[in-house]
Amino acid sequence: MLCEKCHQNEAAVHFTEVINGKKKEMHLCESCASELQPEGFSFMPQINFHNFLGGLMGHNVGPGSFTKTATKDLSCEVCGLSEKEFARRGLLGCGECYESFKHTLDSLVKRIHGTNEHNGKLPERSSDRVKLIKEIESLRNQLRQAVEAEEFERAAQLRDSIRDVEKRLEQEG
Amino acid sequence: MALKDTVSRAYSNWMAGSGPENDIVISSRIRVARNMSHFAFPHMLSLEKAEEVIHALTLALENKDLKFSSGHLEVSRMSELSPVERQILVEKHLISPDLLKGHEKKAIALRDDEVLSIMVNEEDHLRVQSLLPGLQLESAWDQVNRLDDELEKTLDYAFSERLGYLSACPTNVGTGLRASVMVHLPGLVHTDQIKGVLNTVSKIGLTVRGLYGEGTEAAGNLFQISNQVTLGHSENEIIQNIVSVTKQLQEREKTARKALYNERRSQLEDRIGRSYGILKYARILSTDEAMKRFSDLRLGIDLNIITDTKPELVTELMVLTRPAFLVSKAGSDMTVFERDVKRAELVRNKLKVK
Numbered sequence: 001m002l003c004e005k006c007h008q009n010e011a012a013v014h015f016t017e018v019i020n021g022k023k024k025e026m027h028l029c030e031s032c033a034s035e036l037q038p039e040g041f042s043f044m045p046q047i048n049f050h051n052f053l054g055g056l057m058g059h060n061v062g063p064g065s066f067t068k069t070a071t072k073d074l075s076c077e078v079c080g081l082s083e084k085e086f087a088r089r090g091l092l093g094c095g096e097c098y099e100s101f102k103h104t105l106d107s108l109v110k111r112i113h114g115t116n117e118h119n120g121k122l123p124e125r126s127s128d129r130v131k132l133i134k135e136i137e138s139l140r141n142q143l144r145q146a147v148e149a150e151e152f153e154r155a156a157q158l159r160d161s162i163r164d165v166e167k168r169l170e171q172e173g
Numbered sequence: 174m175a176l177k178d179t180v181s182r183a184y185s186n187w188m189a190g191s192g193p194e195n196d197i198v199i200s201s202r203i204r205v206a207r208n209m210s211h212f213a214f215p216h217m218l219s220l221e222k223a224e225e226v227i228h229a230l231t232l233a234l235e236n237k238d239l240k241f242s243s244g245h246l247e248v249s250r251m252s253e254l255s256p257v258e259r260q261i262l263v264e265k266h267l268i269s270p271d272l273l274k275g276h277e278k279k280a281i282a283l284r285d286d287e288v289l290s291i292m293v294n295e296e297d298h299l300r301v302q303s304l305l306p307g308l309q310l311e312s313a314w315d316q317v318n319r320l321d322d323e324l325e326k327t328l329d330y331a332f333s334e335r336l337g338y339l340s341a342c343p344t345n346v347g348t349g350l351r352a353s354v355m356v357h358l359p360g361l362v363h364t365d366q367i368k369g370v371l372n373t374v375s376k377i378g379l380t381v382r383g384l385y386g387e388g389t390e391a392a393g394n395l396f397q398i399s400n401q402v403t404l405g406h407s408e409n410e411i412i413q414n415i416v417s418v419t420k421q422l423q424e425r426e427k428t429a430r431k432a433l434y435n436e437r438r439s440q441l442e443d444r445i446g447r448s449y450g451i452l453k454y455a456r457i458l459s460t461d462e463a464m465k466r467f468s469d470l471r472l473g474i475d476l477n478i479i480t481d482t483k484p485e486l487v488t489e490l491m492v493l494t495r496p497a498f499l500v501s502k503a504g505s506d507m508t509v510f511e512r513d514v515k516r517a518e519l520v521r522n523k524l525k526v527k
Contacts, residue, residue: 079213091296094213095331095339098346109336109343115405118337120348121318123325130334 003029076100132169136162176249176283180258180501183493185265185287188485189306196475197423199355199395199488200266203313203412204302205321206340206349208331214341215278215294223278226298229328230291234282239323243316246284246291251276260497266304271295289316296341297349299324308419310352310412318408337404347404352415355384356422359394359472360429370425371396374418378402393464393491398422434476445473453524457510458517463494482524490523 001011009029074083081093083101092098098105110116117137122130139162146155179185187200208214212226231248233239251259251272259276262268267287272279272295280293292300301321303313331339337347345351361367371381380401383391398419400411433441448469452458458466471487473479492498494516500507503515 079217081217089216091216091341092214092339092343093217095208095210095333098333098336098339105343109346109404112344113347113402113404116335117405118333118335118347119405120337120350120407121321123330123332124322125325133334 001027003027005029074101129169132165136165136169139165176247176254176281179265179267179283179287180254180261183265183498184485184489185267185304185492187266187288187304187306188488188492194308194423195306195484197356197358197426198308198419199357200304200306201308201310201313202266202302202304202351202353202355203310203317204300204351204353205317206297206338206345206351207299207301207321207324207328208339208341209298210329210331212298215296215298216341218278218294220278223294227280227293230280230282230293230299230324233324233327236323236327238326239320242323243289243320244284246282246289248280248282248293251279251281257497257501261501264492264495264497266492268292269295269300289320291320297345308354308416308423310354310416314352314408314412345403348406348408348411350403350408350411351399352412353397353399354415354419356396356398356419356426357394357468357471358396358422358426359468360426360433361422362391362394363433364429366425366429370422374398374422377414377418379415379418392461394468395464430472430476441476442478445469445476445478449473449479449524452520454521455517457513458494458520459513460494460496460516463516463520464491467491486523490520493523494519 003009003011004027006029011027011029075081076093076097077100078096079093081097083104086092086097086101092101106116122134139158143155143158143162146152146158189195209226209229212218212222215223215226218226227248227250234246234248254262259268259273262281263270263273265287267283267290268281269292272281272292278294282291282293284290288305289303290301292302301317301324303316305313333339338349340346340349358367361370374381378401380399382397384393384395384397398415400415403411406414448466452463452466452470467487467490470479470482471484474482474484474487496512499512499515499519502519503511507515
C-alpha cells in the first residue's frame with residue numbers, strides 16, 4: 001500500500017481514529033507521518049492483540065503514538081518472514097523463526113510467560129540427549145536449593161548425580 | 174458421513190447431564206497446539222502445502238496403534254461443508270471461529286463421539302482437543318496426551334529443548350496447552366459478587382470471559398476460565414491450578430445459591446417460574462432473552478425447584494437455538510424476526526408438558 005500523502009513511498013504507519021462514531025483511517029509513509037506528528041495530531045495507534053505483541057517487542061512506542069515499524073529489518077532465513085511482518089501480525093512464520101529472532105523473542109516470551117524455560121512434556125521421540133539435559137537442569141535446581149538450605153550432605157549427593165548424568169550425556173555424543 | 178450427522182444434531186456428548194460437579198461446571202476442555210517441523214506455520218502456507226499438512230495428519234491417523242488407543246478420527250475438509258454447517262460446528266463448540274477464516278486450507282478430524290478432535294491449519298498446524306461434560310480436565314488431558322503421543326510417533330513436531338513446543342503465536346509456546354472450564358454462575362451474578370470473584374481469578378494467572386454476549390456481559394451467566402500462561406509450568410501444574418480455582422468458584426457459587434434459596438426464596442422461585450413460563454409459552458424469543466431464561470431454568474433444575482425437565486436438555490437448547498442451527502433446521506435464510514419466532518417454537522416443542 002502506498003502512502004496516502006506523497007503517493008510515493010510504501011505506507012508504514014497506519015492509524016484509525018474514531019470521533020463521534022465516525023471512523024477515519026490513514027496510511028502514511030514514515031517521513032510523511034513524522035511531518036504530521038509535531039503538529040499535535042492526537043492520532044491513536046490501532047490496538048489489537050497482535051500488534052500489541054509487536055509493541056512489546058519495541059516496535060511501538062506506547063499509547064498515543066504511531067505504530068512505527070522497525071528501522072533495521074531482520075528476516076528468517078527459512079521462511080522469509082521479516083521481523084517487521086511479525087511485529088505487525090503477531091504470528092511467527094515457522095519454527096525456525098524462534099532462532100532467527102532470538103534476540104527480541106527471548107525478552108518477549110519472558111514478558112508473556114515470566115520465564116524462558118519449558119518444564120512440560122517432552123516428545124517421546126525427542127532424543128535421550130534432551131531428556132538428559134532436562135534432568136541435569138532439574139538436578140542443578142535441586143542442588144541450588146540444597147545449598148541454600150545448607151543441606152550439604154544432600155548437595156554432595158546431588159553433585160554426584162549431576163556428574164553421572166553429565167557422563168551419560170557425553171557418551172550419547 | 175459422520176460429520177454430516179454431527180452438524181444435523183445439536184446434542185453432543187459434552188452436554189451430558191451426568192458429568193461430575195455438573196450442576197455448576199458444564200464442560201471441561203483441553204487443547205494443545207502442535208506444529209510440524211519442515212512446514213511454515215499455516216498463515217504462511219500455500220494451498221498445496223496446506224494440503225500436505227492435512228494429508229500427513231490423515232496418514233498418521235491411520236496408524237494401527239493410534240486407532241487402538243484413541244479410536245478413529247475422520248478428517249473432513251472445511252470446504253466440504255456449507256457455511257451454515259461450518260457455523261454449527263462453532264456453535265457446538267467443536268471448532269473455533271478462526272477455523273472459518275480462509276477455510277480452503279483447513280480441516281477437522283473428529284471422533285464419532287465428538288469428544289476428541291483436531292483442528293487442522295488453524296493458527297497452528299494441529300490443535301488437538303478434548304471436550305467432556307462436567308469437571309473432568311484430567312481425563313480430557315489424558316485423552317489428548319495419548320493421542321498426541323501416538324501422533325508424535327509418525328509426525329515430526331517443531332520442538333525446542335529450551336522453549337518446548339513451538340507455536341505460531343509466542344503466547345502458546347511451551348506446553349501449547351490451554352485448559353478451560355465452562356461454568357454456570359447465576360448465584361454469584363444475582364448476589365452481585367461476580368465482579369469481585371472474577372477479578373480475583375484473573376489476578377492469579379487465569380483468564381475469565383463471558384461465553385456468549387459482548388464485552389463483559391455474559392449472556393446466560395456462562396463463563397469460561399482458562400490458563401493464561403503456557404510456558405514454565407508442567408501440564409499437570411496448569412491443570413491442577415484450574416481445577417483448584419474451579420472448586421473454589423464452585424463453593425462460592427453453592428453458598429450464593431443457598432443464600433438466595435434461604436433468604437429470597439419467593440423472589441428466586443418467582444424468577445425461575447416466570448422464565449419457565451415464558452420459555453414454554455412465548456411466541457417470539459431473541460437469542461439474549463432465551464439465554465437469560467435458560468440460565469434461570471437450569472438454576473431451577475439444579476435447586477430442585479423445577480423437576481420435570483432434565484439439565485442436559487437445557488444445555489442442548491442453548492446450542493439448538495443459536496442462529497446457524499435455526500437456519501439449518503429451517504433449511505432457508507431467515508430474518509432476525511423469523512428466527513426469533515422459530516426459536517420460540519422450537520423451545521416450546523422441546524419443553525412440551527407431557
